[in-house]
Amino acid sequence: MSYKVTEEGEISIVHLDGEIDMDVTEKAKEVIMPLIEAKKEVHLNLKEVQYMDSSGISVLIESHQKATELGTKVILKDISKSVLKVIMMAKLEQILNLG
């Protein structure tokens, strides 16, 4: 997995790239969580994520819940087909913010 963070005003956009599994979830959290803790609105661009497993889904849930707790939000953008399928399999399409 690789990533790039860009800023647009109060919004932090995290572009994730590659495969997100148990081996990279800590790295993903290290990138995303400080932005949420800084109370930024975070957009996760998932266009280039070709694979995500339950560990990756856990990162999305954790990020969403932390953001809600701190009064901000995480919005999932440009979700790749394969990631959307896993989100739907987990029945989270009504829970997470899909933008």
Next chain:
Amino acid sequence: MNNLAQISEQRDFVVSSSSLKDVRSFSREVFEKVNIEQDLKDELVLAIAEAAQNIVKHAYQGEDTEDKMEIKISLSNGNLEIGFFDKGRPVEKDKIRHRKIDDIKPGGLGTFFIQQIMDAVVFKEGEKPWINHLILSKKIDY
């Protein structure tokens, strides 16, 4: 592409989260030989990777080890069987369950995915030298 595939392939992997990408590569290589929809191939790869992840997470509790796990993918007459063999802690079958799907919290989804994708999930005691033997099976139309 094989419309009448009779497949039996196995490979060993070090029990580590860093092996999961190799598990996926192996699974993808095997399913490339079978004439089934890409969506189904992706689901099967996910189920296999989730089961391998459970070995790393639960049978070994994330501990560093040089132990290997073995994954065997067999397809015969439309019956897909995927065997997982490991030497970790014995699986306590009664404790294996996915979280309630409407209880939204991180974790506990891997087993749910496996059960969604596969027709049957069976835990057996492994024959020596293995401790655990997990069998995932699914009827495949191709």
